[in-house]
Amino acid sequence: MHTSVRPLSPGASTSGAQRASHRNTVPCVVTIAGTDPTGGAGSAADIKSIHAAGGYALPVTTAVLAQNSSRVTHIEHMSAAVVRAQLDAIAEHARIDAVKIGMLGTAENVQAVAEWLSEARPQLIVVDPVMISSSGTALIAPEAFPEVAALCAAADVITPNALELAELTDSSHAETHIDVCNQARAWTERHGNVVIAKTGHLDSEQTTNYWIESGAEPIAIHTQRVESSATQGTGCTLASALTTRLAAGDAPARALAWASDWLHHAISHGERLDVTLGQDPPVSGPMDHFHHVRAAMPQPHMPQPQVPQPHLPLQLGSGARKGGGSR
Ligand SMILES: Nc1ncnc2c1ncn2[C@@H]1O[C@H](COP(=O)(O)OP(=O)(O)O)[C@@H](O)[C@H]1O
Numbered sequence: 001m002h003t004s005v006r007p008l009s010p011g012a013s014t015s016g017a018q019r020a021s022h023r024n025t026v027p028c029v030v031t032i033a034g035t036d037p038t039g040g041a042g043s044a045a046d047i048k049s050i051h052a053a054g055g056y057a058l059p060v061t062t063a064v065l066a067q068n069s070s071r072v073t074h075i076e077h078m079s080a081a082v083v084r085a086q087l088d089a090i091a092e093h094a095r096i097d098a099v100k101i102g103m104l105g106t107a108e109n110v111q112a113v114a115e116w117l118s119e120a121r122p123q124l125i126v127v128d129p130v131m132i133s134s135s136g137t138a139l140i141a142p143e144a145f146p147e148v149a150a151l152c153a154a155a156d157v158i159t160p161n162a163l164e165l166a167e168l169t170d171s172s173h174a175e176t177h178i179d180v181c182n183q184a185r186a187w188t189e190r191h192g193n194v195v196i197a198k199t200g201h202l203d204s205e206q207t208t209n210y211w212i213e214s215g216a217e218p219i220a221i222h223t224q225r226v227e228s229s230a231t232q233g234t235g236c237t238l239a240s241a242l243t244t245r246l247a248a249g250d251a252p253a254r255a256l257a258w259a260s261d262w263l264h265h266a267i268s269h270g271e272r273l274d275v276t277l278g279q280d281p282p283v284s285g286p287m288d289h290f291h292h293v294r295a296a297m298p299q300p301h302m303p304q305p306q307v308p309q310p311h312l313p314l315q316l317g318s319g320a321r322k323g324g325g326s327r
Pocket residue numbers: 160161162198199200201207208209223224225226227228231233234235236238260263264267
């Protein structure tokens with residue numbers, strides 16, 4: 001890595017995650033990501049999630065993809081100059097409360113983003129180290145792995161899935177919640193920032209999200225695994241919603257609980273969108289990022305989502321609860 005983003009002092013991650021200065025305004029969140037024309041993952045998922053969580057999205061495109069949930073047929077990487085120009089255009093125009101980073105694609109783009117971050121010094125940086133699509137296509141060049149790891153080390157919060165966490169910590173693929181938490185703990189003790197340890201890729205009834213931070217008790221937000229095809233873009237969605245709630249000033253437990261619970265409902269209500277063409281076996285499709293808004297806007301042709309409260313912040317429903325435990 002040629003560029004360091006900024007030095008992190010011990011505990012800086014917590015303060016970074018809690019240092020939201022615009023608690024009484026809509027948080028402006030820059031999302032740096034690739035595209036998905038089917039709207040399920042990438043920047044489309046990010047924009048929807050940021051707005052659903054009460055923020056305003058400023059999208060920077062790193063790559064244009066022809067993809068759906070079954071395959072990626074084309075990737076056009078933006079040049080580092082185009083990525084940088086988009087970031088500069090935002091910086092001269094808008095308040096930036098937080099930056100969420102997803103697919104970067106090339107080592108040049110990782111460097112361009114790292115350089116900009118070291119100049120812009122946003123208050124909150126969340127990195128979702130996107131490496132592979134669920135359809136199996138690599139979304140980052142292998143030679144860029146060390147650059148992505150360095151970017152992760154300089155972030156306030158990282159949100160790797162189990163595969164990405166194993167890659168970052170040079171470990172074998174986790175099989176249990178305890179494995180995932182141990183790997184996250186190893187990362188956080190080395191780098192001093194927060195890891196959201198995710199368990200969507202494991203074979204467990206619960207899809208608990210853990211806030212793992214050096215020197216602090218883990219925060220565990222438990223949700224039940226939903227048997228649904230509406231799981232396209234879950235990682236992008238969780239990271240974007242969490243970033244927005246942190247930028248809004250929520251404490252870590254509240255922000256992670258809101259994002260996890262809302263995501264659980266978005267998956268649960270996704271199939272009723274009925275977007276994907278019927279296939280056998282069914283392909284995965286988008287979740288409903290606006291189930292809570294739809295609940296407040298009667299649509300006679302659709303069954304009404306049973307979401308009790310349309311306002312922010314969403315109170316915890318039956319899907320999520322805070323507490324310890326590893327499974
Ligand atoms: N089947 C599911 N039911 C409920 N929640 C899920 C499901 N799959 C994923 N999630 C939620 O989405 C989050 C991200 O999913 P995960 O598969 O771990 O990462 P990624 O989408 O980045 O590969 C999980 O932490 C969990 O909150």
